[in-house]
Amino acid sequence: MADILVVVEHQEGVFKKTTLSTISAAKQLSALxxxxxxxxxxxxxxxxxxxxxxxxxxxxxxxxxxxSLGTYTAEAFAAAVAQVVKEKGYGAVFAPASTFGKDFMPxxxxxxxxxxxxxxxxxxxxxxxxxxxxxxxxxxAIGTVALSGxxxxxxxxxxxxxxxxxxxxxxxxxxxxxxxxxxRTAFLSRQETKSERPELTEARVIVSAGRGIKAQENFxxxxxxxxxxxxxxxxxxxxxxxxxxxNDWQVGQTGKIVAPELYVALGISGAIQHLAGMKxxxxxxxxxKDEEAPIFQVADYGLVADLFKAVPxxxxxxxxxxxxxx
Amino acid sequence: MKxxxxxxxxxxxxxxxxxxxxxxxxxxxxxxxxxxxxxxIAVEEALRIREKLTGEVVVVTxxxxxxEQQVRTALAMGADRAVLVEAGADLDSLxxxxxxxxxxxxEQAELVLMGKQSVDDDNNQVGQILAAVLGWPQATFASKVxxxxxxxxxxxxxxxxxxxxxxxxxxxxxxxxxxxxxxxRYASLPGIMKAKKKELKVVPLASLGVDTAPRVKVLxxxxxxxxxxxxxxxxxxxxxxxxxxxxxxx
Numbered sequence: 001m002a003d004i005l006v007v008v009e010h011q012e013g014v015f016k017k018t019t020l021s022t023i024s025a026a027k028q029l030s031a032l033x034x035x036x037x038x039x040x041x042x043x044x045x046x047x048x049x050x051x052x053x054x055x056x057x058x059x060x061x062x063x064x065x066x067x068s069l070g071t072y073t074a075e076a077f078a079a080a081v082a083q084v085v086k087e088k089g090y091g092a093v094f095a096p097a098s099t100f101g102k103d104f105m106p107x108x109x110x111x112x113x114x115x116x117x118x119x120x121x122x123x124x125x126x127x128x129x130x131x132x133x134x135x136x137x138x139x140x141a142i143g144t145v146a147l148s149g150x151x152x153x154x155x156x157x158x159x160x161x162x163x164x165x166x167x168x169x170x171x172x173x174x175x176x177x178x179x180x181x182x183x184r185t186a187f188l189s190r191q192e193t194k195s196e197r198p199e200l201t202e203a204r205v206i207v208s209a210g211r212g213i214k215a216q217e218n219f220x221x222x223x224x225x226x227x228x229x230x231x232x233x234x235x236x237x238x239x240x241x242x243x244x245x246x247n248d249w250q251v252g253q254t255g256k257i258v259a260p261e262l263y264v265a266l267g268i269s270g271a272i273q274h275l276a277g278m279k280x281x282x283x284x285x286x287x288x289k290d291e292e293a294p295i296f297q298v299a300d301y302g303l304v305a306d307l308f309k310a311v312p313x314x315x316x317x318x319x320x321x322x323x324x325x326x
Numbered sequence: 327m328k329x330x331x332x333x334x335x336x337x338x339x340x341x342x343x344x345x346x347x348x349x350x351x352x353x354x355x356x357x358x359x360x361x362x363x364x365x366x367i368a369v370e371e372a373l374r375i376r377e378k379l380t381g382e383v384v385v386v387t388x389x390x391x392x393x394e395q396q397v398r399t400a401l402a403m404g405a406d407r408a409v410l411v412e413a414g415a416d417l418d419s420l421x422x423x424x425x426x427x428x429x430x431x432x433e434q435a436e437l438v439l440m441g442k443q444s445v446d447d448d449n450n451q452v453g454q455i456l457a458a459v460l461g462w463p464q465a466t467f468a469s470k471v472x473x474x475x476x477x478x479x480x481x482x483x484x485x486x487x488x489x490x491x492x493x494x495x496x497x498x499x500x501x502x503x504x505x506x507x508x509x510x511r512y513a514s515l516p517g518i519m520k521a522k523k524k525e526l527k528v529v530p531l532a533s534l535g536v537d538t539a540p541r542v543k544v545l546x547x548x549x550x551x552x553x554x555x556x557x558x559x560x561x562x563x564x565x566x567x568x569x570x571x572x573x574x575x576x
Contacts, residue, residue, distance in 0.1 A: 011488065073493065074454065075463050099486040103466050106451035110423060110458025115541035118449045135550070136448050137343045141352065143544040184496030185463040188481065191490040201487075205575070229576075237505065247469065247485045247506060254364075254443060254505065256487075262575040272342060273445075279553055283573045285565065298555040301568055305561075313562040321566065321576070 001033040002091025002151075006058070007081055008041045009100045010049045012071075017202055018096035020163035023056050025156040026094045027164065028123050033130065035091060038062060039171075042080055042178075044070045050173045057167030062088075062176040072100070075183035078107035083178050085112065090151055097155035097257075105155050116153035117145050121160035138253040138276035158201055159259035159280055193246040200232045200249065205262045208234035208251055208278070209244075212267015212288060212307055216244040221311050222266060228318045234258065234278075236268045252277035267307050270295025287311065327381035327477055329372040330435035331405065332426055332456075333365035334387060335396040336446040349546040352446075361396045364441025366403075367503040370510035371471060372439050373404045379477070382406050384433055388425045390415050394526065401521035402513030408524070409433075413531040413538070421538035423455035428534045430460060435498065436477070442467050442502040453502035463495035469506040473497075 006026045009016040019039075026037045036059040041050045043065070050061045062084065068076050081104070085093060093108065095101035097119040109116040121142070122133035132145040132154070200206065207226040213219065219233075226233050235245035237252060251258055253276035263281035268274060270286070270293055278284070279298050286299035287307045296302040303310060337343060337357045344353040361369070372383045385400040385408040387393045397408045411425050430438060443450035457464035465471075465482035469490065472481045483492045485504045495501075513521070531538065559565045569576045 074457075074466070078458065099467060099484075102450050103454065103464075106419070106454030107458045107464060109420065109451065110455035113420065115418075115420065116451060117542060118451060131545070136544075136547070137337075137352065137446055138339070138448070139550060140343050141345055141547045142550050144546045144548070146543045146545055147541065148543075149541045183463060184499070185465075186494040188492040188494055190492075193489040241506065246489065247504075248487055248489055253445065253448065262569075262573075272340065283569075283575050284553075284555065285569070296556065296558075298553045300555060300557045300573065301565055302556070302558045303560075303562070303565055304558070310562055314565070317562055317566045318576075321570070 001035045002089055003035045004030055004037045004092045004094065005085065005090040006037060006039045007093065007095040007101070008039050008049060008053050009096050009098060010041070010043065010046065013043065013045045013049060015049045015052045017163065018098045018158055019053065020056065021158045021161040022094050022096045022156045023058065023164035024161040025120065025123065025154065027057070029092055032123060032125050040064060040081065040084055042069045042077060054171040054173055055166040056164040057169065058171045061171050061173045063173060064176050064178045066178055066180065068180050068182045071187035073182060073185040073187055074104040074107050075185040076180050078104045078111055079180040079183070080178040081108050082111045083180065084176060085151055092152040092154065094154050094156060097157050101155040105153055109153050112151065113149070114151050114153050115147040115149045116155070117147060118155050119157045120154050121157050138272050139279065140272070157257060159257055193248050197226060198230065198232045200234055200251070200256050200258055203232035203260050205229045205231035205264070206234050206258055206260045207231045207264045207266065208236065208268060209239055209266045210236035210268030211238035213239060213244065219244060225264070225311060225315055228315060228322070229262070236271070236274050265295050265299070266311060268295050269293045270298065327375065327379050327437060328433065328435050329375060329381060329383050329437045329439060330386055330430055330433055331365070331368050331372045331383060331400070332386050332438065332440040332452070333369065333396065333400055334362045334441070334444045335359045335389065335393045336362045336444050339363060339445045345547045345549055349548055351547060359392070359396060361399050362441050362444045364443060364445070364503055366510040367505070367507050368439040368441050369400045369403050369405060370508045371503060374508065375473065379473070384409065384435070386411070386426065386429050388413055388417060388422050391528070397526060398521050399513060401524045401526070402517040403511055404517060406524065408526045409529060410526060411529045411531055411534065416540070417538055418540050418542040419449050419451035419455055420541050421536070423452050423459055424536045425531065425534060425538065426452070426456050427459040428536055437497060438500045440500070440502055442504055453500050457500040460500070463499045464502070465493055465495050465499060466502040467504040468501050469504050471501055471507070
């Protein structure tokens with residue numbers, strides 16, 4: 001089959017790891033249907049991103065540098081990808097199912113009149129036909145999906161594919177020309193949630209809090225526990241809606257999908273929508289005073305307790321155990 | 327301003343869905359259908375804009391006739407009139423977007439508001455495809471929408487990975503709503519009474535002349551592997567010991 005293109009995610013010239021699981025998914029398709037895997041980096045000041053991507057066992061890195069791609073907008077990025085795809089005849093395009101990929105990939109689908117499978121968790125063949133797996137209904141059903149048309153478009157659920165590893169062979173980095181204007185969209189500003197902690201989608205441990213935390217100031221306790229565990233902090237929708245936590249901490253069906261080694265849920269009842277975002281975690285701990293809370297049905301270690309007593313105790317125990325091991 | 331709001335009926339999101347024994351679909355018997363929560367937020371935003379600027383809010387849905395009930399809910403919230411394009415429940419995102427594009431053109435809408443995703447298929451596609459088909463700008467995952475004084479532009483704050491982003495889009499545009507945009511009102515009793523008399527135009531899909539051949543087709547459904555949860559610990563000491571010695575994650 002024709003070649004495969006991965007659209008690389010970066011934040012103003014800083015490579016984002018979401019791209020690595022996307023490369024893995026693209027390589028899986030290549031193994032099933034043939035075709036080489038190339039990557040496309042768009043923006044300005046993106047040389048270091050291009051040379052980083054080149055390490056991960058792909059054929060070519062296309063670099064599209066243009067002032068109209070200097071800050072991300074769906075309008076310009078989708079138009080640029082459409083141009084590259086048409087010019088080079090790619091048969092499939094992959095992007096991460098982050099807010100980046102979820103924003104411009106459907107637009108690309110509209111521009112190219114091409115089928116898009118969102119948030120895929122698997123690729124396989126049934127005879128000669130390609131089949132895609134994707135979660136639906138808050139992850140309570142997995143659909144087996146068939147696509148028809150060309151090119152095939154995919155956004156990739158990061159937790160469902162391992163990160164690509166470096167191959168020792170560097171891909172060729174080449175410039176490619178795109179002519180797009182910014183259209184009628186202008187980037188104005190960005191308000192970054194500042195944090196010294198690991199990113200939610202990359203953390204080995206996540207400490208997450210919900211309605212039971214009761215107030216923003218009580219997140220101090222959550223932060224202290226997170227620091228001891230070198231964890232990222234998450235939140236349920238209730239905590240974000242209440243204004244206790246920033247929007248990008250939200251774990252769930254329409255927020256971040258995470259699968260860390262350890263997920264600690266504090267005062268989270270476990271609505272279907274929250275479970276959709278964390279039930280693939282390796283070990284789940286839940287602390288909640290309501291013993292009927294649905295979160296206990298997915299927890300490996302459920303503790304029915306007042307979190308305002310249990311969490312300080314847990315913090316004290318952790319401090320003790322670290323002193324003991326040093 | 328003429329605002330078009332696209333809505334979709336979905337099974338009650340607070341109930342866990344069941345898959346049919348043969349994997350051919352989801353069990354919908356005895357399941358309450360509701361307006362997709364993100365679509366409700368879109369209706370609310372449209373009403374707020376109309377309250378400020380005057381104008382008209384037209385609700386559109388594409389699907390089976392039974393969706394009339396959810397359309398009436400949007401009318402009861404305060405939308406002015408509605409269009410139901412009668413079609414099967416299995417149209418894919420490309421088909422729905424092309425149908426909506428036709429309705430947008432017929433209605434000469436100046437702004438389209440819709441939910442960022444429906445909580446049944448979880449595709450998160452139709453708004454963006456619609457914007458592409460119309461050649462309009464898009465602003466997805468909106469948590470704040472501010473129209474410029476001349477109604478020619480809108481500043482939209484978007485919920486993105488890492489925080490918030492604000493963009494300016496020229497109108498007409500498609501805006502898709504995220505959770506924090508507003509809190510939708512409940513339909514009042516007088517609202518419900520009035521809604522019964524509001525215009526609801528049913529348009530047969532075939533009359534629009536749109537190619538809706540499926541490009542993305544769900545062949546079957548299966549349940550994901552269930553997690554064997556339900557383990558309990560008595561106190562923090564036992565939790566610590568299990569995490570260290572059994573799960574070995576500390």
